[in-house]
Amino acid sequence: MAAPLSSKVGAPAASSKVKPKARVNATQQLARVRRWHAPTPNKLAPVDEEGRPMLAIYSLNTNERIEMAAAGERGGFSARDLDRAAHVLREPASGCEHPMDPRLLDLAYRIQSFFRAQEIRVVSAYRAPRRHRRSNHGLGRAIDMIVPGATDEEVAKFARELGFVGIGVYPSSGFVHVDVRQRSYFWVDRSGPGRRNRERGILGDLAARSDSQAVTRGERPTPPFNPLGDVDAWLRARAPHAPSQMPPDEDDEDDTPDTVDNTGY
Structure with missing residues (x-):
């Protein structure tokens, strides 16, 4: 039997904490966004022994990188790799x-895989819930990402077709928010790093159509991940669930993080 994930909700990681950085001005932000989006020269996308692309995650906050072999073309990762991902995608300031x-x-x-990218560069993933603020980040269901070699609009356009997703474009901050949810919702937020959100919903018809097409493909939104017990067995047994079985979505309030250590980028 596989061991349960070692990550504990709200527990600080063993590594040192990352101190928040001071806010940058618009010129500095534009320069670092350009660096984030630039592929690393002479660096190939990782593949496994069978030549299948691997998921590579790089944290811009901690400069940590992991590569994980997928079970198939649509993903699928072991309990051990989920544990590794939880560590790299932790809240950097607190280590939780x-x-x-x-x-x-x-x-x-x-x-x-679609963009044949070297890696997924992560601005923010898990963020400990704050009082009176709700976010899918606090549930481990959201990533603010950059795909080197692709524009944020290109990434958002592709991701909106996946079904049962929240996709937010942040032009000033320079990333795309991707989350999993009961019903798709798309938005644009032009607030800068660490600023109060200025969210504007867009493409409502496309969101509904994306979910409908996902249902036609035989897909359903999955219930929240339960990390207790035999994780590998849970992964094997998970089956499509009807939307009515899902809990209400969390709103993504104050979604722009203010902690990024972009050393090397």
């Missing part, structure tokens, strides 16, 4: 870890 939803990592894999 939280299990990441397996479907979220599957979506990241599909995005990386």
